[in-house]
Amino acid sequence: SAVISQKPSRDICQRGTSLTIQCQVDSQVTMMFWYRQQPGQSLTLIATANQGSEATYESGFVIDKFPISRPNLTFSTLTVSNMSPEDSSIYLCSVGKKGQVRGNTEAFFGQGTRLTVV
Template sequence: SAVISQKPSRDICQRGTSLTIQCQVDSQVTMMFWYRQQPGQSLTLIATANQGSEATYESGFVIDKFPISRPNLTFSTLTVSNMSPEDSSIYLCSVGPRGGLYGYTFGSGTRLTVV
């Protein structure tokens, strides 16, 4: 299965600032996915990022707040803009699935705390 390197692992940020999260995949993939997991909650899909086109955002998420870049088939970034304490969450990227053996593979996650 694919291996994803996600950075940073965690960060504490001041409100009003922005944080960019990176995901690097060890192989070329068509689609990458970004998620948010608020404290005590399950994962929620933020957007799907295809290389060469604009990301597709889920209901409740907008590009101005969560701009996404996908410059090539192995890399993507998610920016959390103008942060507030409500943005404190775990953010995850994933790729896949790749058949019945591996499902979706997730990055190691970024724990964001906004103070």
């Protein structure tokens, strides 16, 4: 398993500002993911962050809006830039750990960061 710590747990921000969310894992992992969970909705993958390479963004998400850093195998940050009220959401960090059988990956989640933009 993996224990994931996210900071901050919640924040209220002014529109036009940026917030950086930190994700710390208790073990080295190759794959880290950032998800968004908008109010009353499911989780949407923002990007995949692998150490040593640029993040891979899903359709509808761009690096200028959601820059990601992955300096080592236990840490990542997601920045929500130039925020607007539409960015109000829960942002979740997730890590993938491969099982003993190739291709079987299990995901673990942090508690999330609840962001409100006013």
